[in-house]
Amino acid sequence: MCLGIPGEIVELNGDEPDLASVAVGGVRRMINIGLLEGEPLAPGDWVLIHVGFALSKIDEREAADALEFLESIGQAYADELDALRAAAPE
Amino acid sequence: MRFVDEYRDAAKAQALAAEIASRCEPGRHYKFMEVCGGHTHTIYKHGLEDYLPETVTLVHGPGCPVCVIPMGRIDDAMAIAEQPDVILTTFGDMMRVPGGHGSFFDARARGADIRMVYSPLDALRIARDNPGRRIVFLAIGFETTAPSTAMTVLRAEREALENFSVFCNHVTIVPALKAILDSPDLRLDGFLGPGHVSTVIGCRPYEFVARQYGRPIVTAGFEPLDILQAIAMLLDQLGDGRVEVENQYRRVVPWDGNPKALRVIGEVMELRPYFEWRGLGFISHSALRLRDAYARFDAEAIFDVPGHRVADPKACQCGEVLKGAIKPWECKVFGTACTPETPIGTCMVSSEGACAAYYNFGRFTRTRVRSSAQ
Ligand code: SF4
Numbered sequence: 001m002c003l004g005i006p007g008e009i010v011e012l013n014g015d016e017p018d019l020a021s022v023a024v025g026g027v028r029r030m031i032n033i034g035l036l037e038g039e040p041l042a043p044g045d046w047v048l049i050h051v052g053f054a055l056s057k058i059d060e061r062e063a064a065d066a067l068e069f070l071e072s073i074g075q076a077y078a079d080e081l082d083a084l085r086a087a088a089p090e
Numbered sequence: 091m092r093f094v095d096e097y098r099d100a101a102k103a104q105a106l107a108a109e110i111a112s113r114c115e116p117g118r119h120y121k122f123m124e125v126c127g128g129h130t131h132t133i134y135k136h137g138l139e140d141y142l143p144e145t146v147t148l149v150h151g152p153g154c155p156v157c158v159i160p161m162g163r164i165d166d167a168m169a170i171a172e173q174p175d176v177i178l179t180t181f182g183d184m185m186r187v188p189g190g191h192g193s194f195f196d197a198r199a200r201g202a203d204i205r206m207v208y209s210p211l212d213a214l215r216i217a218r219d220n221p222g223r224r225i226v227f228l229a230i231g232f233e234t235t236a237p238s239t240a241m242t243v244l245r246a247e248r249e250a251l252e253n254f255s256v257f258c259n260h261v262t263i264v265p266a267l268k269a270i271l272d273s274p275d276l277r278l279d280g281f282l283g284p285g286h287v288s289t290v291i292g293c294r295p296y297e298f299v300a301r302q303y304g305r306p307i308v309t310a311g312f313e314p315l316d317i318l319q320a321i322a323m324l325l326d327q328l329g330d331g332r333v334e335v336e337n338q339y340r341r342v343v344p345w346d347g348n349p350k351a352l353r354v355i356g357e358v359m360e361l362r363p364y365f366e367w368r369g370l371g372f373i374s375h376s377a378l379r380l381r382d383a384y385a386r387f388d389a390e391a392i393f394d395v396p397g398h399r400v401a402d403p404k405a406c407q408c409g410e411v412l413k414g415a416i417k418p419w420e421c422k423v424f425g426t427a428c429t430p431e432t433p434i435g436t437c438m439v440s441s442e443g444a445c446a447a448y449y450n451f452g453r454f455t456r457t458r459v460r461s462s463a464q
Contacts (some may be wrong), residue, residue: 003128003312004286004342032211035237037350048289048342051181051231052209053238055348056289062341069313072135079441083182083208 003070004048004055005084006063007031009041024049025067025081049084099315106318107141113325120146121277122324123414125267126284127154127442128312134447136314146321149276149414152266152370153284155231156183156440157412160366161400163259164189167228170257170393171202177220178257179213180228182206183440188433190400210242210256217246217254226389228257233290236260236378237351240358243380243387257389258379261365263287264295265376269367271303275415280324282317283309285339290355292347293335300333311339358384366399368436369409408435411444418448425449 007022007029018034020041033041033054041047046063047054058066070081114120124130130150133139139148152158164187171178171194178194185194185206198204203223207213210227217225229239239256246254263284270276283296288309299307306327310320320338327334337343358380365377380388389395402408405428407421418424418437428434430446437443441450 004289032238032241034241035348035351035354048286050286051235051238052211053241055234055237055286055351056342056344058342065313079182080208083206086208 003080004050004066005070005080006046006058006066007049007054008063009033009043009045009047011043012041020054022047022049022054024084027085029084052084102315103141103318106315106322110141110146110318110322110325111143113322113329114143114145115329118145120279120325120328121149122146122280122282122321123149123151123270123278124282124310124317125151125153125263126282126287127157127440127444127447128285129282129310129317130154130444131442131447132312132314132317134451137451138314138317141318142321146325149278150411150418150444151270151281151414152367152412153232153263153287154412154437154440154442154444155235155261156187157408157436157443158261158266158367158370159184159187159230159259159436160368161189161402162366162398164194165191165400166395166397167226167257168194168197168202169396170226170389171197171204173224173393175223176203176393177216177223177225178202178204178228179207179216179225180204181208181230184228184230186433186439187436188439210239211245214242214246214249214251214254217251218249221253223253224392225254226257226393227254228259230259232261232263232284232287233351233355234286236355236359237290237348240354243358243384244354246387247384252386255387255389255392256380257395258359260359260378261367262361262376262378263291264298265373266367266370267296267299269370269373269376270413271299271305273413276413278305278414279328280305281307282320282324283307283335285309285311285316285343288337288339288343288347290348290351293337293343293345294347296335300335304333306333306336308336308338309343311342357381367412368402369412403434406435408437408445411435411437418445421445 007024011021013019213227359378410416437445
């Protein structure tokens with residue numbers, strides 16, 4: 001819960017500006033980007049996701065490092081990622 | 091040392107380890123607390139203590155949201171779950187936490203409808219899909235997850251949902267730090283500040299640690315190199331005679347935090363006069379509840395919540411672990427009666443809990459070997 005999962009913005013949602021589709025660990029998910037006010041996001045940008053919400057924008061290098069790290073910690077991340085996959089916020 | 095085999099930056103880690111060693115004053119002992127359970131996990135998983143001189147000790151702090159929930163609140167949530175038409179939703183981490191009447195898995199076996207969700211937004215979806223049921227989201231976490239709960243409440247309001255509420259157990263990190271700094275049985279030389287909590291609150295709220303308590307604090311990232319670097323920064327400050335708030339995790343943590351996240355927390359929630367923390371007791375102004383304006387989304391206003399204080403089991407020493415007063419394996423039931431499969435205390439449940447991290451990865455690190463040889 002405390003470790004953010006990096007996701008790449010794939011598509012913004014014109015009707016619902018709080019929502020965006022992101023690619024996370026090979027799957028596409030809807031997440032809420034409403035907490036990133038004043039940080040213009042575009043497809044290709046990376047964000048750190050906590051419980052379905054993007055909490056910070058990060059650069060691609062940080063995203064890659066964070067992913068590698070999450071993979072190295074094993075089960076805890078696998079569980080979190082499974083939960084994210086199974087969930088479909090919105 | 092798994093770290094050496096697995097981590098591509100092993101050479102950098104060795105260099106940092108040498109730097110750390112060179113910055114220690116001969117004969118001086120250093121005790122640093124890592125506040126955040128995510129850090130504890132990394133430290134054990136990668137055997138980081140093996141990179142530190144014997145004179146540098148890391149103690150684990152209270153920053154594991156699941157670990158600090160007192161038994162009474164679990165029982166309260168269960169009492170809500172057992173009322174007619176209720177679906178209780180919560181994060182998977184909470185399911186095995188023992189309360190006075192077993193865990194949520196046990197309550198589910200007794201017939202309560204308790205579902206795991208990844209996000210509070212999933213709970214909202216369940217509410218939309220089940221208009222005849224009353225959906226309660228058991229919210230836990232520090233400032234990392236509080237804004238998500240607040241955003242979800244605002245959304246429920248916008249959608250005029252009438253069957254969704256939050257049982258709010260959000261806690262705040264600063265009062266817990268104060269409680270630890272005020273506790274007489276622990277002398278700390280500095281802190282590794284939490285990473286993602288600081289994404290929300292920024293670094294400014296830690297200034298009291300330096301100003302009032304004269305201790306350095308360095309906000310740190312979660313990777314092994316982050317933690318080693320933050321330790322080097324703490325030693326640097328002590329060596330130079332400085333006490334400051336520094337930010338090692340600048341690539342993610344802005345100095346002023348996330349203003350929107352802070353704003354929505356403040357809009358929807360307010361501080362409780364006091365809240366019980368497992369092992370730390372009652373701490374004033376240390377937790378959040380929904381504001382009266384959102385009472386119709388507040389499970390504590392909607393349901394009859396017993397609100398009894400439940401004492402921890404006698405054998406449980408989670409309080410001492412959460413304050414850093416003992417190492418996990420010094421608890422008498424560690425690894426015997428208390429394991430991740432059959433936890434007695436909360437610290438064995440979450441992957442961010444010190445006991446679980448130690449049980450899974452850390453049983454043979456130097457501290458264990460050294461102390462058991464005494
Ligand atoms: S071993 Fe179990 S009871 Fe003892 S401190 Fe750890 S979690 Fe608590």
